Amino acid sequence: MHSRTEEIVLQTTMEAEKMVESNKKSDNTRDNKMTRKEILEKKKKVQEIIKAAVSHNDPLSSFPTFRHYNNKGLSMYLDSECGDSLSSPIKQYIQNLLKLNMEVAFGTEWPEEEKVKRREMVSSEARYIFVYEISNVDTNIMFKLSHKGRSTAGGMDDKGQLVAFVHYRFTIEEEIPVLYVYELQLEHRVQGKGLGKFLMVLIELIAQKSKMRAVVLTVQKANMIAMNFYRNKLRYLISTMSPSQLQMGLKTNYEILCKSFDYEAKAVLEGGEDK
Numbered sequence: 001m002h003s004r005t006e007e008i009v010l011q012t013t014m015e016a017e018k019m020v021e022s023n024k025k026s027d028n029t030r031d032n033k034m035t036r037k038e039i040l041e042k043k044k045k046v047q048e049i050i051k052a053a054v055s056h057n058d059p060l061s062s063f064p065t066f067r068h069y070n071n072k073g074l075s076m077y078l079d080s081e082c083g084d085s086l087s088s089p090i091k092q093y094i095q096n097l098l099k100l101n102m103e104v105a106f107g108t109e110w111p112e113e114e115k116v117k118r119r120e121m122v123s124s125e126a127r128y129i130f131v132y133e134i135s136n137v138d139t140n141i142m143f144k145l146s147h148k149g150r151s152t153a154g155g156m157d158d159k160g161q162l163v164a165f166v167h168y169r170f171t172i173e174e175e176i177p178v179l180y181v182y183e184l185q186l187e188h189r190v191q192g193k194g195l196g197k198f199l200m201v202l203i204e205l206i207a208q209k210s211k212m213r214a215v216v217l218t219v220q221k222a223n224m225i226a227m228n229f230y231r232n233k234l235r236y237l238i239s240t241m242s243p244s245q246l247q248m249g250l251k252t253n254y255e256i257l258c259k260s261f262d263y264e265a266k267a268v269l270e271g272g273e274d275k
Contacts, residue, residue, distance in 0.1 A: 042175070049177045053170040053210035054125070057082070062209050066202045069131070072193040076131050077160060078202075083126025083167075090130070093162055094121055097185050105220040109253070120182060125169050129199065132160035133190070163187045166199050168206075173216055173241065174268050178258075179207035181217035200234055204259065213265040216241075216258045230257050240271045 060067060060080050069076040086094075098117055103110045120126065167183040181203060186196055207215050216239065219226050230236040238245060242256035260266040 046172055046175065046177050049211045050170050050172065053177075053212065056210065059127075059206045059209070060129070063202060063205055066198075066205075069195060069198050071195075071198075074190060074193050074195060075134050076163070076195065077134050079130050079132065081128045081130060082124065083120075083122050083128065084124040086122060086128075090162070091121065094165065094167075094185075097165070097187065098183065100188075101185050102220075102223075105223040105226075106253075107222070117183075121167070123169075125171075126182070127168050127170070129166040129168075129202065130162060131164035131186075131190075131195065131199070133163045134160035163190050164195060164199070166203060168203060170210060170212065173214075176214060176265050176268055177212050178214045178216045178265075178269075179203065179210065179212040181215060184217075196229060197233065208261055213262050214258050214260040214269050216256065216269070218254050218256050220254050222253065227255070235259065237270050239269050241269065245271075 058080050060078060067078055069078065081090075095114075095118065099110075099114065102113075106113050164186040165183070166181065166185075168179055168181045171178060171180050173180070181200075184196060184199060204215055215236075217230065217236070219230060221227065236257040236259050239256040239258040240246075241258075243250040243252040244255060258269045260269055
């Protein structure tokens with residue numbers, strides 16, 4: 001039998017243990033509340049970054065030297081625009097170039113994919129860089145024309161002949177603000193002359209200027225030229241978000257590629273390793 005003293009000691013010990021356990025639960029609750037608060041604050045900051053990026057109507061104003069591209073016989077003028085303000089001729093041009101460049105890569109999936117791309121094209125979230133070919137026109141005049149009204153027809157503009165475009169958006173992937181390239185499309189006759197790389201360098205600059213922490217894009221596996229361009233020439237990596245990296249037995253016709261600008265984005269989107 002326990003003595004009265006032993007019973008008191010035992011009871012006191014049990015009460016102390018209960019108190020310690022209660023304090024632990026209380027501490028854990030405070031920690032969880034703090035974690036949730038930090039998560040909410042982080043999400044709020046990310047949303048604010050996206051909002052600020054979207055509100056900037058002309059990203060090229062921060063990079064005036066990228067208004068023009070002159071190389072390998074090409075003389076180009078660049079301009080920016082939003083998806084919900086595209087003229088009918090430019091919409092038609094985008095559709096035609098997408099079909100010309102992407103129908104073979106998508107194969108039997110193209111009819112359905114084309115419908116999706118048409119909807120995406122005119123979204124208020126869509127941001128564009130358009131490339132116009134100019135000839136025998138002073139570039140200063142072309143710059144002034146960019147601020148005037150347009151008269152477009154069949155891909156023609158007061159800036160010249162439309163020959164390429166980039167469609168991109170500011171969005172969130174894995175809780176990280178990223179610039180997502182939806183399309184990079186060039187007419188065949190202006191390919192292989194450094195213009196695609198020039199546009200992607202610009203996109204990466206816009207991303208960093210807008211406080212995006214990575215550039216993300218999707219490439220069809222069948223499009224070997226594009227895959228080589230991004231993977232080997234621009235050093236993009238297969239993202240951890242790509243179906244081939246999820247180890248779920250998913251078989252898709254595309255890969256998600258990315259280039260990160262800081263440690264956290266690299267750890268989350270690239271797995272923290274070079275592939």
